[in-house]
Amino acid sequence: MSLQNNSKRSNSTCKPAFGVVAALLLIAAFHATTAFAEDAAAFRARVIQEVLLEVPDLEMAKQIAEIRIKREFLKPHSPAAKPASKDESVPKTPVERRLPIKQPVQGNTELPATLDIKPTAKANESISSDSNLQSSKRANDVYVGVGNRVVVGYAYPISTEFSLRTDLAGLPTSEGYKSIDGNQFALTKNNTSLGAYLDWFPNGGDFRFSVGVNANRISTRLQSVQGTNASINGKTFNTGTEVLDITYKFPQYTPYLGLGYQSAASDDGWSVYADLGLMFGKYDAHARTSMVGLHAVTLADVDAELNTLRGSLFKRSYVPVGAVGIKYRY
Numbered sequence: 001m002s003l004q005n006n007s008k009r010s011n012s013t014c015k016p017a018f019g020v021v022a023a024l025l026l027i028a029a030f031h032a033t034t035a036f037a038e039d040a041a042a043f044r045a046r047v048i049q050e051v052l053l054e055v056p057d058l059e060m061a062k063q064i065a066e067i068r069i070k071r072e073f074l075k076p077h078s079p080a081a082k083p084a085s086k087d088e089s090v091p092k093t094p095v096e097r098r099l100p101i102k103q104p105v106q107g108n109t110e111l112p113a114t115l116d117i118k119p120t121a122k123a124n125e126s127i128s129s130d131s132n133l134q135s136s137k138r139a140n141d142v143y144v145g146v147g148n149r150v151v152v153g154y155a156y157p158i159s160t161e162f163s164l165r166t167d168l169a170g171l172p173t174s175e176g177y178k179s180i181d182g183n184q185f186a187l188t189k190n191n192t193s194l195g196a197y198l199d200w201f202p203n204g205g206d207f208r209f210s211v212g213v214n215a216n217r218i219s220t221r222l223q224s225v226q227g228t229n230a231s232i233n234g235k236t237f238n239t240g241t242e243v244l245d246i247t248y249k250f251p252q253y254t255p256y257l258g259l260g261y262q263s264a265a266s267d268d269g270w271s272v273y274a275d276l277g278l279m280f281g282k283y284d285a286h287a288r289t290s291m292v293g294l295h296a297v298t299l300a301d302v303d304a305e306l307n308t309l310r311g312s313l314f315k316r317s318y319v320p321v322g323a324v325g326i327k328y329r330y
Helices: 002-054 058-077 121-136 299-313
Strands: 141-147 150-157 162-180 183-200 207-224 229-232 235-238 244-249 253-262 269-280 284-289 318-329
Touching: 002 058, 141 269, 150 318, 162 207, 162 299, 183 229, 183 253, 207 269, 229 299, 244 299, 253 318, 284 299
Parallel strands: none
Antiparallel strands: 141 150, 141 318, 150 162, 162 183, 183 207, 207 244, 207 253, 229 235, 244 284, 253 269, 269 318
16 A cells, blocks of 8 residues: 555656656747747848948849858758858858859859849949940040131030031131222121031041031122222223222021041041031122212112122122141040
């Protein structure tokens, strides 16, 4: 009877002891799992921060971080994981952690053999824009030239085939004497134009075609010389103190059409250029005279003489312009 009671007392004492041990093991396992989860989150955050130092794109950084977590954290903590090698146990510097694009990833053989990182659409657009900008831009030009006028100008490129250009061309005011149709005149000339042009370079070459517009101050003034013989529509007489004052003016605004050449059009530095073009317009005549009514001279005679003089001086309805010179490209 006594042995049976001792046996029952021993069994009742062991049951609470086993329960306490099981509870302690459960708590320890839960604590380890929690610590492991916290360590994994901290490791992920740290790795992402380190990768962002090398890769500014957040999505790409997350992908690289996940690869590192699988290789450096999850596998060492798994039951089947082998002890980490010496190289893997030593933290790598940010430069060593950089993963080259399209290069084999060392370490875990279960991962893809290559890391294929494709540029984002925004990156492609930026690269394309930069490439187009570099390929389409022509260098700016400043140039000077001489021909039937002195030219100073500037060109601004808008693509490989088109450029905007402006220049100032002209000559100093000139004075002299000239005999025309039996009349002696004191002659004064003004010849200045400000032009704006659109140049087209076919296939981005050195030759160009130009269209534009000119703002002009081009005129020729004829003043009869007193005391000399004059001929008005075939009527000849001595001018005495009488006056015939005629001004021929080219239109203030005229269209321009031309062609040109500039050597080494795609290179910086010094080179030469040439231009030849036409400004289209017809000279208008304005006259002042005191000869009407004298020596049988009429207004019709004066008009006829104006047309005769215009035909002698300005035979065509355009003014040719041309220049050769040097340019500097920068």
